[in-house]
Amino acid sequence: MKPVPCKVASLACALFVLSGTIVDAVAADNALKLTPTKNADGSLGLSVSMPGAASAKQAAPLRVSLWEKQDDADSKRQSAAAQDSADMRCPNPAQWRFEKSPDPLTKGGLKRNDGTLRLDGDFAKGKRYVAAACPVALAGAVEMRLQVKTNQNRLLVRIVDATGQNHQHSFDVIPDGTQELIIPLVAAKEKNFWDGAKDGVLHTPLKQVKLLVARDTLDSDKDLGFCEFSDVRLLGPEAVKAQPVNPATAPVTLQGGYASLRGAGGEWLGTGVLKTPKGAALEFTDRWTVGKNTLRLRREVRVKGNAPGGFTSVASLQLVDAQPWPKMEWFAPGMIYGNFDHMRDNSFGSGNYYKPGDYTVWIREDRMPAPLLAARMPAGGSFAVLNSAPDSATTAAEGQGFSREPMTDARFRFGAIVAEERPEGTTLGYAVPGSEGTLSYGRKTGAGPEVEQKWRHRYNPLSDNFVQRYEVSFWFGKTKDTNDLVARSWRWAWDELEPRVNPQDIETMRASMVDVLNQNYIEIDDRAGVQFLALAVPGGKPHPNPKVILGFTGYALGSAEMMLVEANRNPDSERGRLLRRNAEKAIESFLRMPINPPLTEGFLLKSGGAALSTWPSGRKVTEAQSIYLRSFCDDMKSLMRAYEREQKAGRTRAEWLAWVRKFGDWLLTQEQPGGGFPRSWHALSGKLYSASTTGTFNVVPFYAQLYRVTGHKPYLDAALRSGEFAWNTGHGRARFTGGTIDNPDVIDKEAATIALEGYLVLHHITRDQKWLDRARIAADIAETWMYIWNVPMPEDADNEKLHWKRGVPTTGIQLIATGHSLNDAYMCWDVESYARLARETGDSHYMDVARILLHNTKAMVGTPEDHRGTLGPGWQQEHYCFTLTRGIGRHREWLPWVTVSHLRGINDLIDYDPELYRQLAGE
Numbered sequence: 001m002k003p004v005p006c007k008v009a010s011l012a013c014a015l016f017v018l019s020g021t022i023v024d025a026v027a028a029d030n031a032l033k034l035t036p037t038k039n040a041d042g043s044l045g046l047s048v049s050m051p052g053a054a055s056a057k058q059a060a061p062l063r064v065s066l067w068e069k070q071d072d073a074d075s076k077r078q079s080a081a082a083q084d085s086a087d088m089r090c091p092n093p094a095q096w097r098f099e100k101s102p103d104p105l106t107k108g109g110l111k112r113n114d115g116t117l118r119l120d121g122d123f124a125k126g127k128r129y130v131a132a133a134c135p136v137a138l139a140g141a142v143e144m145r146l147q148v149k150t151n152q153n154r155l156l157v158r159i160v161d162a163t164g165q166n167h168q169h170s171f172d173v174i175p176d177g178t179q180e181l182i183i184p185l186v187a188a189k190e191k192n193f194w195d196g197a198k199d200g201v202l203h204t205p206l207k208q209v210k211l212l213v214a215r216d217t218l219d220s221d222k223d224l225g226f227c228e229f230s231d232v233r234l235l236g237p238e239a240v241k242a243q244p245v246n247p248a249t250a251p252v253t254l255q256g257g258y259a260s261l262r263g264a265g266g267e268w269l270g271t272g273v274l275k276t277p278k279g280a281a282l283e284f285t286d287r288w289t290v291g292k293n294t295l296r297l298r299r300e301v302r303v304k305g306n307a308p309g310g311f312t313s314v315a316s317l318q319l320v321d322a323q324p325w326p327k328m329e330w331f332a333p334g335m336i337y338g339n340f341d342h343m344r345d346n347s348f349g350s351g352n353y354y355k356p357g358d359y360t361v362w363i364r365e366d367r368m369p370a371p372l373l374a375a376r377m378p379a380g381g382s383f384a385v386l387n388s389a390p391d392s393a394t395t396a397a398e399g400q401g402f403s404r405e406p407m408t409d410a411r412f413r414f415g416a417i418v419a420e421e422r423p424e425g426t427t428l429g430y431a432v433p434g435s436e437g438t439l440s441y442g443r444k445t446g447a448g449p450e451v452e453q454k455w456r457h458r459y460n461p462l463s464d465n466f467v468q469r470y471e472v473s474f475w476f477g478k479t480k481d482t483n484d485l486v487a488r489s490w491r492w493a494w495d496e497l498e499p500r501v502n503p504q505d506i507e508t509m510r511a512s513m514v515d516v517l518n519q520n521y522i523e524i525d526d527r528a529g530v531q532f533l534a535l536a537v538p539g540g541k542p543h544p545n546p547k548v549i550l551g552f553t554g555y556a557l558g559s560a561e562m563m564l565v566e567a568n569r570n571p572d573s574e575r576g577r578l579l580r581r582n583a584e585k586a587i588e589s590f591l592r593m594p595i596n597p598p599l600t601e602g603f604l605l606k607s608g609g610a611a612l613s614t615w616p617s618g619r620k621v622t623e624a625q626s627i628y629l630r631s632f633c634d635d636m637k638s639l640m641r642a643y644e645r646e647q648k649a650g651r652t653r654a655e656w657l658a659w660v661r662k663f664g665d666w667l668l669t670q671e672q673p674g675g676g677f678p679r680s681w682h683a684l685s686g687k688l689y690s691a692s693t694t695g696t697f698n699v700v701p702f703y704a705q706l707y708r709v710t711g712h713k714p715y716l717d718a719a720l721r722s723g724e725f726a727w728n729t730g731h732g733r734a735r736f737t738g739g740t741i742d743n744p745d746v747i748d749k750e751a752a753t754i755a756l757e758g759y760l761v762l763h764h765i766t767r768d769q770k771w772l773d774r775a776r777i778a779a780d781i782a783e784t785w786m787y788i789w790n791v792p793m794p795e796d797a798d799n800e801k802l803h804w805k806r807g808v809p810t811t812g813i814q815l816i817a818t819g820h821s822l823n824d825a826y827m828c829w830d831v832e833s834y835a836r837l838a839r840e841t842g843d844s845h846y847m848d849v850a851r852i853l854l855h856n857t858k859a860m861v862g863t864p865e866d867h868r869g870t871l872g873p874g875w876q877q878e879h880y881c882f883t884l885t886r887g888i889g890r891h892r893e894w895l896p897w898v899t900v901s902h903l904r905g906i907n908d909l910i911d912y913d914p915e916l917y918r919q920l921a922g923e
Contacts, residue, residue, distance in 0.1 A: 034046055034268065035047045035048070036261055044257050048474075055319075056320060059255075059318045061286060062284050062286075064274060065459075066276055066310075068278060089233070097133050105127070106122065106129065106130060115231070118226060119213050120213065130213050135207065136207060138234040139204075141234045146231055147179070148180075152217040152225055153219065153890060157169045157170075161206055164196035166195050168193070171183065173443070174400065177400070182442075187200055213226060252277075256273075259271060271284065279307055282313070284300065284301045287299075303464060303465065306462060310408035310459025310461050312432065316418060319375065322375075329375070329482045330419075331374040331734075332368065332374075333372055334368060335818060342746055343747065353439065361418075362431060362437050367821045372386045372490070373428055374489035380479055384428075384489040384493075385428045385430055385473070388472070389470070393414065394794055395794050396796045399794050399883075399885070400797065402443060403456075404456045407459070412458055412460060414458075416431045417430060433458040444820045444821070483733070491845070497788050502812065508863065509861055509863065509874065512863070512873035516899050518563065521559075524605045529556045529589055531546040531896075533894070535894070536870050536878075536893060537870055537877070538871055545604060547603065548611070549613045549631070550601050550632060551638075554602060554896055557586070560586040562899070564646070595663045599685070600612065626689040628695075636702055637702055643660075657709065664702070668714065676693025677695070677696045678692070692744075694751075697736075697755045700762065704758065731778065736781055743817040752778050753826070753830050759774040760775045779834060782830065786812060797887060803892065804882070809856065810882055812853060812855070812859070823879060828854070828902045829905045829908070831909050832850075835847060835850040850920065854920055858902065860877075877892050877893060878893055
């Protein structure tokens with residue numbers, strides 16, 4: 001990392017401190033101005049400002065969150081007292097009963113061993129589930145807690161209410177790891193209820209809770225499933241309130257200023273000592289470097305003496321003239337874009353837990369594409385904080401679980417980005433180690449992330465001569481709006497972190513990835529296509545009921561498109577002929593589907609029945625389920641690209657285009673009276689399901705492409721209207737929402753990438769500069785979801801069990817959506833968009849983004865020499881996680897979109913400029 005340039009000639013600075021006496025001189029020109037201050041206790045601090053931009057001050061140079069650990073006896077006494085005073089029941093193991101599967105071929109049983117129970121399921125012949133059921137013996141119970149160990153990827157839990165209605169919930173678990181599971185006893189979401197009242201309302205008193213071992217929650221290579229559980233507790237409302245993280249874990253806050261502060265030119269040095277109540281002292285040294293718009297702090301904190309517990313240190317600046325949080329605009333990459341609108345409740349920076357003068361947002365840096373937080377005040381003054389030299393090391397015990405118990409370890413070198421609104425002002429800063437609060441995320445489940453309004457405290461030890469070292473940089477500027485805040489603060493972070501290309505053998509991977517598509521091609525009777533799901537690691541078995549799905553995660557036609565592209569490279573070879581035959585069969589299978597209106601997103605290969613991306617293959621599709629605009633637009637574009645290539649090769653595919661036009665003409669009838677297009681329709685009927693228009697951007701590249709192919713002006717008119725609608729209803733304010741169909745109407749990266757595609761094609765057709773300007777903004781937003789730093793995997797973790805292997809840079813992988821912290825390589829298909837944007841704008845930064853998206857996204861794709869933990873060359877699992885659980889995703893499965901996105905990024909770039917592709921791929 002480069003040091004901040006500081007020319008002494010442009011900074012007429014001199015500052016000397018002797019025994020607390022300050023001799024002050026200030027910076028000249030338009031650079032940052034530092035002014036020493038004296039606190040009420042006689043200690044020293046700094047204030048900083050930039051003319052015409054933002055100003056800030058040190059409320060306290062060093063702030064410490066101190067955990068004074070009690071001994072085990074005190075902790076146990078307080079914990080017991082808390083439990084005794086609460087409404088809690090601990091069901092006797094003898095109360096649990098085994099429930100047979102409704103499928104007679106599924107076997108299993110329930111065993112008891114002291115306080116531990118084990119539920120086993122044998123699915124060698126059966127396909128359903130077994131269950132362990134327990135009566136709810138506590139009236140008013142609202143939560144169940146238990147210790148769980150299972151080899152499943154998810155644990156299904158059913159709650160039976162007073163009417164006999166089943167409410168089913170799904171909880172992500174770490175396979176083969178023991179963990180505490182907190183199960184809210186609430187109504188089911190998204191139609192996951194049946195029997196009894198069948199109304200989705202939880203009727204009390206509750207009758208039973210059931211834990212399941214199911215075929216669908218196991219990797220496809222496993223026939224035997226188990227779930228061991230113990231320490232089961234049913235809690236009422238008061239018991240939940242009385243469940244502290246640990247009765248002895250509430251930290252105390254200490255703060256202090258510099259005893260000495262001196263500076264000359266662009267270098268400043270502050271030192272001080274902060275004493276703790278139990279005898280240890282924290283000696284801290286702060287080295288400040290001043291640049292034109294950047295203030296950098298290099299800090300060292302050294303412990304003198306020993307004390308129980310641990311500490312977290314904070315470096316922060318308080319904004320001058322800050323307004324309450326809702327009146328300002330905020331940016332945290334992959335987390336916050338603007339303010340409360342379009343944010344999922346109980347996500348970092350959301351409004352449902354905001355209290356004026358009492359609002360805290362601490363975010364672990366490993367959740368973030370860059371450890372960055374920026375704020376814009378109403379007049380335009382803007383400020384950002386960045387960990388400009390991230391280390392982020394942790395241990396397997398801390399990084400691969402979800403414990404909210406306090407942890408102390410000298411190996412914790414990860415931090416947290418900090419923002420706090422208090423009556424005295426708003427503060428931005430950085431904390432080490434990275435505690436998280438006032439809310440903290442748990443597992444990501446099918447119903448969304450598990451979130452609690454509780455802290456997850458992490459500390460370094462109060463051990464003699466232990467040393468903390470870290471670096472924090474602060475940026476000052478003025479921005480015109482939220483999009484400008486995002487673009488400028490992100491470019492600053494990019495320049496500070498200097499992300500690098502991780503070169504891959506693109507040509508070898510290209511061929512291998514097409515082979516993966518062909519390996520997943522299935523043909524049964526007159527139905528064919530690339531199956532929706534397969535295990536990406538060795539040992540998988542064929543899916544019992546495979547399906548083929550349009551767009552989004554299924555990309556059935558995108559798979560066929562990529563197979564045709566590869567076939568054309570060597571059309572007379574046996575491989576080329578096979579790829580063409582299979583691709584054409586897959587396309588023919590879809591051309592028989594009704595499309596005006598559409599009734600389903602795909603079909604089951606064995607029966608031909610309706611299938612959806614978000615609905616399990618084993619459950620019948622009804623009108624209660626929905627089909628999505630995104631799914632159809634995605635693969636209609638795939639088929640049109642295939643059509644255009646075939647036309648150039650002299651092969652007429654009129655029936656392909658006719659099918660696309662049927663959908664396009666029907667979709668025109670769905671435009672809403674106020675503008676925009678609906679998000680979804682009912683399956684099997686095509687009637688309107690969700691009138692939300694946040695996904696309107698999906699139709700922009702679809703209709704623009706359809707106009708390019710047909711020349712039919714109503715398609716272009718629809719694209720232009722939709723582009724204006726998307727811009728005016730969100731994109732102009734950095735709100736890119738509604739891209740991922742399984743994260744409804746929240747801000748996500750896929751909305752920005754598809755908007756980029758749409759705005760670019762409108763510019764290409766119209767040559768109107770405004771579309772290029774909007775494409776640039778969409779690109780600026782989209783790239784902020786991409787990690788531009790390396791998150792290290794735990795050194796003590798078992799590398800064989802890590803999904804993301806130790807030593808492989810995480811740079812280039814992206815977060816998916818706000819509200820959770822899973823990562824994938826989706827933006828690999830945007831290579832051509834960023835390369836084109838670099839050419840159109842003359843901004844070489846976008847070419848740097850294109851390079852990283854081409855190479856780094858393939859860091860875990862299997863190669864002939866190294867399968868990287870996958871099934872073989874060309875394989876990659878769908879997603880990963882770089883925070884909790886670090887290096888381990890929810891599952892090890894492959895979906896077609898993974899491979900199609902990689903291949904589209906390669907093939908689109910070749911179509912755009914073959915020589916540029918050779919240049920970028922050769923790097």
